[in-house]
Every structure is written in structure tokens, then in C-alpha cells.
Amino acid sequence: MTWLVWRQYRAQGAIAAALLAAAAAVILADGVQIASHWHSILATCSGNTSCLRQTSLVNGTLGDLPYVSLIVPAVLGILWGAPLVAHELETRTIDFAWTQSVTRTRWLTVKAGWLLLAAAVCGGAITALTTWWSGPDNAQHASAFEPGHFDTQGIVPVGYALFAMALGIAAGTVARRTLPAIAATLGGFIGLRLVISDFVRQHYMTAVTIYYKTTSSFSPSGQAWILAQGAVSRTGRVVPTGWGDLYPALPTSCQKVFFETQRPGAKSGDLNPVFSCMQAHGWRGFITYQPASRYWPFQGIETGIYVLLAAALIAVTFVIIRRRDA
Amino acid sequence: MSLAIETCELSKRYRRVRALTECTVSVPDGRISALVGPNGAGKTTLLRLLAGLASPTGGTASVLGGTPRQDPAFLAEIGFLAQEIPLYRRFTAEDHIRIGAHLNPRWDAALVRTRLAELRIPLDQRVGTLSGGQRAQVALALTLAKRPRLLLLDEPVAALDPLARRNFLATLASAMADAAGGLTVVLSSHLVTDLERVCDHIILLAGSRVQLCGDIDALLAEHKVLVGPRKDTAPIERTHQVVQTAATARQSTLLVRLNGPVTDPAYQAEDVTLEELVLGYMGADEASPGRHLTTVGEGS
Numbered sequence: 001m002t003w004l005v006w007r008q009y010r011a012q013g014a015i016a017a018a019l020l021a022a023a024a025a026v027i028l029a030d031g032v033q034i035a036s037h038w039h040s041i042l043a044t045c046s047g048n049t050s051c052l053r054q055t056s057l058v059n060g061t062l063g064d065l066p067y068v069s070l071i072v073p074a075v076l077g078i079l080w081g082a083p084l085v086a087h088e089l090e091t092r093t094i095d096f097a098w099t100q101s102v103t104r105t106r107w108l109t110v111k112a113g114w115l116l117l118a119a120a121v122c123g124g125a126i127t128a129l130t131t132w133w134s135g136p137d138n139a140q141h142a143s144a145f146e147p148g149h150f151d152t153q154g155i156v157p158v159g160y161a162l163f164a165m166a167l168g169i170a171a172g173t174v175a176r177r178t179l180p181a182i183a184a185t186l187g188g189f190i191g192l193r194l195v196i197s198d199f200v201r202q203h204y205m206t207a208v209t210i211y212y213k214t215t216s217s218f219s220p221s222g223q224a225w226i227l228a229q230g231a232v233s234r235t236g237r238v239v240p241t242g243w244g245d246l247y248p249a250l251p252t253s254c255q256k257v258f259f260e261t262q263r264p265g266a267k268s269g270d271l272n273p274v275f276s277c278m279q280a281h282g283w284r285g286f287i288t289y290q291p292a293s294r295y296w297p298f299q300g301i302e303t304g305i306y307v308l309l310a311a312a313l314i315a316v317t318f319v320i321i322r323r324r325d326a
Numbered sequence: 327m328s329l330a331i332e333t334c335e336l337s338k339r340y341r342r343v344r345a346l347t348e349c350t351v352s353v354p355d356g357r358i359s360a361l362v363g364p365n366g367a368g369k370t371t372l373l374r375l376l377a378g379l380a381s382p383t384g385g386t387a388s389v390l391g392g393t394p395r396q397d398p399a400f401l402a403e404i405g406f407l408a409q410e411i412p413l414y415r416r417f418t419a420e421d422h423i424r425i426g427a428h429l430n431p432r433w434d435a436a437l438v439r440t441r442l443a444e445l446r447i448p449l450d451q452r453v454g455t456l457s458g459g460q461r462a463q464v465a466l467a468l469t470l471a472k473r474p475r476l477l478l479l480d481e482p483v484a485a486l487d488p489l490a491r492r493n494f495l496a497t498l499a500s501a502m503a504d505a506a507g508g509l510t511v512v513l514s515s516h517l518v519t520d521l522e523r524v525c526d527h528i529i530l531l532a533g534s535r536v537q538l539c540g541d542i543d544a545l546l547a548e549h550k551v552l553v554g555p556r557k558d559t560a561p562i563e564r565t566h567q568v569v570q571t572a573a574t575a576r577q578s579t580l581l582v583r584l585n586g587p588v589t590d591p592a593y594q595a596e597d598v599t600l601e602e603l604v605l606g607y608m609g610a611d612e613a614s615p616g617r618h619l620t621t622v623g624e625g626s
Contacts, residue, residue, distance in 0.1 A: 001428065001429065002428075003424065003425065003428045004425050004428060004429065007417065007421055007424070007425065008414070091412065091414075091415070092408060092410040092412040093412045093413065093414055094412070095379065095406065095408040095410070095412040096412045096413060096414070096465075096468075098379060099377060099379065099401060099404060099405070099406040100401065100425075100426065100429035100430055100472075101398045101399075101401045101402035101429060101430045101431055101472070102398060102401070102429045103396045103397065103398060103401070104396055105396070322396065323381075325374070325379065325380035325381065326374070326379040326380065
């Protein structure tokens with residue numbers, strides 16, 4: 001069986017390997033340049049944080065690299081996953097394959113096994129390159145949980161690649177035709193990625209909420225993921241940061257204080273009297289966030305979700321392949 | 327005499343379409359059976375059920391003593407060649423030989439190479455660039471290289487020109503000779519003339535049902551065409567089975583399955599050809615769709 005897989009995919013595999021090698025060469029060259037640039041910035045700024053953040057680090061064509069790497073799993077699922085069963089059904093070569101002395105189960109195990117491995121390797125190579133390349137940028141900007149960062153680095157891209165491949169294989173098996181399978185793979189992959197990154201990811205672990213005096217401030221350490229912040233009144237009324245929302249919610253006396261601070265001649269920008277007034281009326285500041293230390297647990301949970309979904313899709317594919325007519 | 331194939335009321339429905347209805351047939355070991363019938367009669371369905379590529383919605387099939395199933399030992403005994411000649415078009419014949427060697431326990435690579443060399447079909451050319459006849463020969467040679475005990479061929483000669491057709495059937499006949507009784511073949515076609523020379527057994531399907539099944543010589547001996555004056559056929563039908571009736575103003579022609587001698591001197595009995603027999607049974611189905619003549623006969 002392995003020889004059949006090798007024969008079927010050797011040309012595509014060679015092209016993929018060549019593309020990956022070319023991408024690696026470009027990324028390595030660019031990454032080395034960025035790293036040296038970063039070292040010179042470090043030397044110039046000598047520990048001054050605002051200086052470190054002001055200097056533009058990433059410029060030019062490779063700035064979009066993280067976004068390019070996002071599409072690699074989908075491309076693999078479309079080009080290799082979707083046709084795996086569907087194309088053999090369309091060209092009827094399935095009749096040849098399934099009447100050799102090999103069960104369908106073994107046929108699918110070997111074919112899907114190698115392609116899933118290839119997906120994991122491609123996903124792993126891309127994420128390794130992107131993670132390394134992004135090192136200076138990661139150090140410069142506090143954004144570990146941001147989309148475009150969280151989902152292009154670490155281990156999650158391996159999960160995405162496995163899932164996209166499994167989705168392609170399953171969609172091709174259900175649809176029995178390559179083109180609809182490609183559409184389903186693309187739609188399903190993008191849809192799930194959006195749902196998880198926009199609505200699910202933030203709930204992987206219960207977020208931490210810190211309340212603090214309005215006269216003081218609090219900011220979580222490291223590259224934390226801030227989900228919400230603002231002020232909360234004695235009665236529990238929650239108001240997000242920003243005076244547009246806050247001002248109408250304030251007690252009348254504090255509104256007056258606020259108005260005073262805005263009068264011409266007042267010490268501009270000094271809102272401390274307002275904060276003191278709020279403090280006196282029982283208001284507190286709050287911040288809800290996922291601590292920076294949860295970066296790797298979140299990477300693990302997200303990868304686990306995609307790997308489990310991939311496993312479920314492959315299991316469904318096995319059931320269909322075994323039961324349905326060729 | 328053991329049976330390579332034995333089915334009992336084998337049925338297959340695809341949603342609302344009956345592809346095969348209560349098909350009861352048997353093919354003894356070592357025979358080469360013609361599976362004939364009009365397009366859409368259920369020939370492909372029957373072959374795919376026998377090969378284990380599809381599963382029945384009713385009835386049972388016994389192939390080489392077991393139910394068709396996804397099992398390496400069963401699959402190794404079956405050679406199946408689908409109508410579409412399914413080969414990987416971008417692969418060469420040599421690639422296919424190597425695939426077969428990896429996927430089958432008994433694999434006669436030399437057989438394929440020898441046959442293709444005899445037919446001057448290049449081993450190193452992409453299969454997709456070969457002619458239809460050459461592709462069919464490659465596919466047949468690959469199917470034979472499995473050394474199967476049962477060969478199921480679905481309209482393999484339909485797309486071939488007469489010369490390629492003859493070559494194909496010659497290859498088949500020599501494989502039968504080489505196997506010395508260890509190979510049973512079922513070969514489907516909608517043209518009985520293609521198969522008449524090589525086959526000694528027939529299964530006739532029409533309208534998803536079996537119309538006729540048995541040894542060709544025995545069936546030919548059992549059937550006669552009766553030519554006589556146009557009159558009521560009831561007396562004949564009391565003894566014999568009238569398959570088909572055709573009448574002109576003065577005379578009528580009956581295709582009859584005999585059940586003893588014809589006693590009425592008004593009729594003249596003539597031998598039937600296989601083609602007349604097949605057309606008669608196919609016509610019988612068309613004339614009266616509700617009527618089915620499921621007849622299982624092993625004359626010998």
C-alpha cells in the first residue's frame with residue numbers, strides 16, 4: 001500500500017517539498033536580517049521600553065508571512081485531502097484499488113495515514129519557521145494572544161493542518177466528488193477557525209477578573225489577553241473604559257467634578273479628582289483577562305480540539321468507506 | 327459439481343430504483359458464463375454485488391463458498407474488471423504491475439509482461455495515452471495476474487473494435503485453458519454475439535430480473551421454434567412454456583421451452599440459435615413487464 005501512496009503522491013510531494021524549501025530559504029534569510037536589526041535596536045535603546053517599541057522592526061514583503069502561513073493548512077486539505085477518496089470515485093480507479101487483495105480499511109489507513117503525517121510535517125515546518133521568524137516581533141509587541149500571532153505560531157498550526165486534511169478526506173468521501181468537497185473543506189475550515197478564534201478560544205479557561213481602586217491602576221504582567229476592562233459601580237453597573245460610556249453613568253456629583261476638569265484653565269488631562277469622586281461613591285475599576293502564563297495551555301487546548309475533531313472526521317470516513325458501495 | 331456462484335433472491339435497490347430483483351442464479355466451477363441483457367437490466371449491479379463492491383439490500387450471494395466481503399483472502403480470489411476500465415491514467419503499465427505486486431499475495435508479473443509484449447503494448451507509456459483496446463488488454467492482464475479463481479468482467483469488449491475484441495477474447499480463452507478448470511468467468515455484454523464463441527453458460531437479465539440461467543447447450547436443446555398455422559396457442563401452453571409469440575396473417579411462430587415432444591402435427595419444430603433465444607426472452611419481458619420467467623436450469 002505504501003508504495004501505491006508513494007507512486008500516487010511522489011510528484012506532488014516533490015513540489016510541496018520544493019515549495020517548502022524555497023519558503024524556508026526566504027524566511028531564514030529575512031529572519032536573520034530582522035534578528036540583526038533587533039539586536040541593533042536593543043543596543044541603541046539600551047532597555048528603554050518606549051524606544052524599543054517605537055522602532056519599526058518588520059517591513060517589506062515578509063510582513064504578511066503570518067497570514068500566508070494561515071492558508072497552508074487549507075491548501076493542503078483542498079489539494080490532497082478532498083481528492084483522496086473523491087477523485088478515485090470520479091475516475092473509478094476505486095474499482096481497481098478495492099478489488100486488489102487489500103481491504104478498504106487498510107487502503108484508507110495507509111493513504112490517510114501518510115497524508116495526515118504529511119500535513120503535520122508541513123504544518124509543523126511552517127509554524128517552526130514562522131515562530132522563529134516572529135521572535136523579535138514577539139519581543140517587541142505584547143500580543144501573544146492576538147489573531148495572526150496565536151494561530152500562526154506555537155503548535156496550533158499543526159492541529160489546523162491535521163484538521164483541514166481530515167476534513168478534506170471526509171468531505172470527499174461524503175460528497176463523492178472533488179469540487180463540492182473542496183468547497184466544503186474551504187467553507188468548513190474557515191468557518192470553524194473563525195468561530196473558535198472569535199467565540200470559543202477566550203473561554204478555554206475561566207478568565208481572571210481583578211478589581212482595583214479607581215484612584216490606582218492595574219495592568220496584568222506579560223503578554224496577557226485582556227478581554228474586558230472598565231469600571232463597576234457600587235450597585236454592580238458595569239461600564240467599559242471610555243468617557244463616552246462612563247460619563248452618563250456617573251453620579252451627578254462626579255459628573256460635576258468631571259465638568260470642572262474640562263473647564264478652560266483647569267489643569268488639562270488631570271482626571272484624578274473624578275477618580276477620587278468615583279472611589280468615594282463606591283466605584284471600582286476592573287480588568288478581565290487571560291494571564292500570559294496561559295499561552296501554552298491555550299495552545300495545547302486549541303491543538304487538542306482540532307486534533308480530536310480530525311480524529312472524529314477520520315473515524316466517520318472509515319465507517320462510510322466500510323459500509324457504502326464503491 | 328460445485329458452484330462458483332450461487333445467489334438466492336439477491337436484490338439491490340438504489341433509493342426507489344430496483345437495480346436487481348430477487349435474482350437467483352448459479353454458475354458451476356470452471357464455466358465461462360455470458361451475462362447478457364439490455365442496458366440497465368442489472369448486469370453491472372449483479373457483478374458488483376458478487377465482487378463485494380456493493381452490498382445487497384435483500385437475498386444472499388455465495389461466491390467461491392463464502393459471502394462477498396472485505397477480506398484479503400476473499401479479494402485475492404476475485405478478479406474484477408469494471409466497464410470503465412479503471413486504471414490510473416497517469417501511471418504506466420509497469421507502475422500498475424508494481425502496485426499489483428505490492429497488493430496481492432499471488433502475483434504473476436511475468437504473465438502481464440508476456441501478454442503485453444505479445445500484444446506490443448508498451449510498459450513504460452502512460453496508460454491514459456494508450457488506445458481503448460490496449461487499455462482494456464492491460465486491465466485484463468492485470469486482473470489475470472492476480473491468479474483469481476473467479477473473474478468478473480463487466481462489458482469489457484463494449485468499447486473495442488472487432489480486432490481488439492477478438493484479441494481480448496483470445497486472451498481470455500487462453501487464460502481459461504491455462505487455469506485448467508480452476509477459473510470461472512462471468513462476462514457481461516448487451517450483445518450476445520460477442521460472447522457466443524467463448525461462453526458455455528448464460529445468465530439473461532431483463533428489467534432487473536433473471537429471465538434465463540443455465541448451460542447454453544442444454545438450453546438450446548430445450549427450446550424450439552414452432553412454426554404453424556395461426557390458431558389458439560392454449561393447447562401448446564398446457565404442456566410447454568411459450569416464451570414468445572409472433573404472428574402474421576396466416577402463420578404464427580412460437581418460441582417454446584419444451585416439456586416433452588410436440589404432438590400437434592400442425593407445428594413444425596425448428597432449432598433455435600442463441601441469439602433467437604436471448605432476443606425471445608428479452609422480448610417476452612418487454613411485451614409483458616409484469617411477467618417474469620425466473621428459470622434456473624442446469625441442463626447437464
